[in-house]
Amino acid sequence: MKTIHAEIEKLINDQINLELHSANQYLCMASHFIDEELAGIGNFFLIQSQEENMHALKQYNYLHNIGGKFRLGDLKAPDQNFKGDYKSVFEKALELELRVTRSIYNIVDKAQQHKDFATYTFFEWFVTEQVEEESTLRKLIKKLEMIGSNTSALFLFDQELGGRKSGANLA
Ligand SMILES: [Fe+2]
Ligand SMILES: [Fe+2]
Secondary structure, eight states: OOOSOHHHHHHHHHHHHHHHHHHHHHHHHHHHHHHTTOHHHHHHHHHHHHHHHHHHHHHHHHHHHTTOOOOOOOOOOOOOOOOSOHHHHHHHHHHHHHHHHHHHHHHHHHHHHTTOHHHHHHHHHHHHHHHHHHHHHHHHHHHHHHHTTOHHHHHHHHHHHHTOOTTOOOO
């Protein structure tokens, strides 16, 4: 017998699909910067991508622990046309994270309504994680604003992001 509420199962599935979409989106952003000879920024987005895959896997394991089943949906192809300046790519990344945050807030809200305290508690970690994700991107966008068209500052920025190790908090 399933103890998981059908709506919660659907929401967690949607969330896993969104994390996988995010992983793919960051993979494309990484490629854009590597192609622009900014491998440090590329490294930043590659690590972002890995983290999104880890989020998906964490939620996937949780879903099975509570008796749910995973369903992969049609993943939308991510945005791959990065016209405009480098800052606009980071702004797109922030938009994506804000969408993820709204989605997680919705899960926490519905979990509370259904008195599903296990799901509520599990997703609290992601609420905190989103604060960090948004904050990092906002700080990097501000830095890029300051850099403007200064190429030597951009070079240093690229070097800084190239030093990011998995899980390390930048900015
Ligand atoms: Fe995520
Ligand atoms: Fe994220």
